[in-house]
Amino acid sequence: MLDRTDRAIVRHLMNDARQSNKELAATVGVAPSTLSERVKRLRESRVFRGFHADVDPQVLGIGMEAMIAIRLRRHSASEVEDLKRHTRAMDEVVDLYHVTGANDFLVHVVVRDADHLRDLAVSGFTTLPEISHIETSLVFEHIAKPVLPDLLDR
Numbered sequence: 001m002l003d004r005t006d007r008a009i010v011r012h013l014m015n016d017a018r019q020s021n022k023e024l025a026a027t028v029g030v031a032p033s034t035l036s037e038r039v040k041r042l043r044e045s046r047v048f049r050g051f052h053a054d055v056d057p058q059v060l061g062i063g064m065e066a067m068i069a070i071r072l073r074r075h076s077a078s079e080v081e082d083l084k085r086h087t088r089a090m091d092e093v094v095d096l097y098h099v100t101g102a103n104d105f106l107v108h109v110v111v112r113d114a115d116h117l118r119d120l121a122v123s124g125f126t127t128l129p130e131i132s133h134i135e136t137s138l139v140f141e142h143i144a145k146p147v148l149p150d151l152l153d154r
Helices: 004-015 021-028 032-044 077-088 114-126
Strands: 064-072 093-098 105-111 131-139
Touching (some): 004 021, 004 032, 021 032, 064 077, 077 105, 105 114
Antiparallel strands (some): 064 105, 064 131
16 A cells, blocks of 8 residues: 555656655655665555656657557467457567457557558558457547646545
């Protein structure tokens, strides 16, 4: 269980993970050494799954994002694991969601352009025997926000 201080640390790091230890300690009202120990404990207990830089995709040559909905032929554990392993190995895959409903997976991909997206869909997905259907939707705008920030206060 996270106490009030842990929740404050999580909330502030979700908003800005580049804060110095000293700044964050002052913000949450603890000594820098206490903050260091708490952050270490939160990392070790896997509250923090990682820290990353938010990079403008266009700087990296990414001109398009899409969601690819995938329907499997069968729902065997081995086919699900094969698909997860296959998609994790693809450079273009940003996120993979195993979902309920008409489709089994949603795959968030980033590509250079429409030709790259077509090639990815054809060679990366339609050739897999465990897939019975794919449907691609272009992402016009991706508006990300931190997960659960308001739930931390409940």
